[in-house]
Amino acid sequence: MSGRPPDRLATTSRVTRDTLIVDLGSRMRVLSSAPRGGGLRTTRYILNHQVASNPSSNVEGRPWEHPSRYLRRLAGLLGVEADCVGLMTAVPMTQVVSCLEERDGLWVECFATVGVTNAVRAGERPSHRDGHARQGKAGTINLIIVTNACLAAPALVGVVQVATEAKTGVLRDHAVPSWTGSPGATGTGTDAVVAACALRGHGPWHSYAGTHTDLGSMIGLVVRDCVAEGLARAAQWTATHRR
Template structure:
């Protein structure tokens, strides 16, 4: 749990293969999440582990819609279903987190990192097999929380900075696309969440680019999480021979 003098607190715990982030209060959230995606307010963010290929069940029936499935997970965990929910095949024991602060601002990042599904932006999507399966999933889920009150354009810019930082680390570590091509920029199933203070409850920022302090903090914590996450993913892959 992170407690701050400005009154914000982020509590995190893992239960039933799910990382639960309790922001302590409702915050403005912009995300690409399958549940609660887009821009909204929410108090809880979930990152739930699913099988590595959840497209089909053992019965080959169509898999449940992710938003409905994540709602059931939230209810089962006793969490407000009006939440933001992500899915990943990465085990929750590989969750990494990093925090940095400066000038009255703080930023936290929580991440799960898998790159067996890595891709270079612009490559053709993989084809679905006859049984409905695709390549083994390897999602990078990034959840960023800050005490700053970001204007909507700044929230969008924050997502841009998260992506730039992620891609920079992947390039620094020479992560290849699943096709074998060099220079992966992410994975085919990545998701990002940025949560910030509501108006009047945090330091106001109209900008969040890489020339700003908030942008710099976001870039640093994301890069640290990606670096740690890649190391854990490599170790896990070597252990499990996948």
Template sequence: MTAADGARAWRRWSARDDLPSAAVQSIPAALVLPGWQAGVADSGLAVAFDRPWHCLSSAVAGGGWGTAQGFANRHVDDHDRAALNTPQTLIADFAVQRGLAAPCVGMLTAASMRSLRIATVDIEGELVCVFVTAGLANARRAGDCADRRELRPGPCEVGTINLALATTLALTPAAQVETLTTLTEAKAATLQSLDARSPLSNAIATGTGTDATAVFCADTGEALPYTGKHTLFGEYAARLVIDALTDAIRPQSGWVDGC
């Protein structure tokens, strides 16, 4: 980490030492956006927002473009498999249990919540943070032969990399799409560095078959029009993902103590 990085107050948090626990463990406020409240338990991550935030996501509940007042990353067990055909119901029930207001953006994962990593950086007074949970049981490389050979299959196997980025900055719709692309590339770069392999092709995996990604941003202020690899925002969005996802997959002692 450079001196400039240190001045940007890079912060990290891991659920590894707080779980397993059925009780909700509060996530330090310094790791999330102002006005957000986040907590994690074995059952999943829940983040309540103080007001609606813009969102673009591939989430199974509340996906697409819209606004949200909460974010849920719900853990699914074997007893949940019968309900995977109705993911919106699973997310809605979880949101009620954890006090999230509607509308809520929700993801599902079979990965342990012990894999939850949060990394946040302050850039010129604006926050960018990522939430990551990761499991590789379902690792795939883009272009691998599909597990289901019909156009509209039922639920697939779970073992998922879920990513969410949140920022106090406003982003144009195009910049939200560009950020989603940057996060996906950062995920693929991480798996390449870790030599994670697809069990189907034995080629380096680029994700899993059930990944979900979300970008949350402010609804006021001058919007950033560009967030790609030439921009400071794009650089740090990718670095946050690479840092957090690497530790989620291969935990390192002292990860929370600094870069």
């Protein structure tokens, strides 16, 4: 992961027990599609946990339960507050990518894990028989975007929108196909995105975060760079493990 000047950013991260722990430094406002803590909430910690591809049991040897309950227990084992936001992926944490963009006191950081074995094109009919468990593999793109800006509710939704546009653009640029073989994948069937911003009074106020704004531009850049690098690492990992 890229280095970050600690005197300028409050965010720190580490990997332990196959889990990326992003410590926001203090509670922030978070909007996400995460299986643990999804929706709108405040939290200090965001987790991205690696699980085995299509496993019959979890890392503790127990039968699988609801992801939210499992991630709550995992948080306790890691010494993290139970009201964290938690993600799951089959991508190894050795493939975590992070990128940072700073402009005039405003910063945006992205953490990503990228897998595309589960890639789909939005609008394709789902296959409940094959789906993301096809060939015993699971792939997903998890994005965690953090900014020191304090965002209005529409702007926080805008972060998710711009991040998704940037991700899809990279997949199209790299001609990633759907798992069905159709061209033009737009994401995967299990993607998740987390957007975190400062609480009111703790950062510069922004009413908008669309692509016509500096903030939106920064979001697009860090997500684009993370997903592109993540695709390269995923291809390298696949090539290595096929030998």
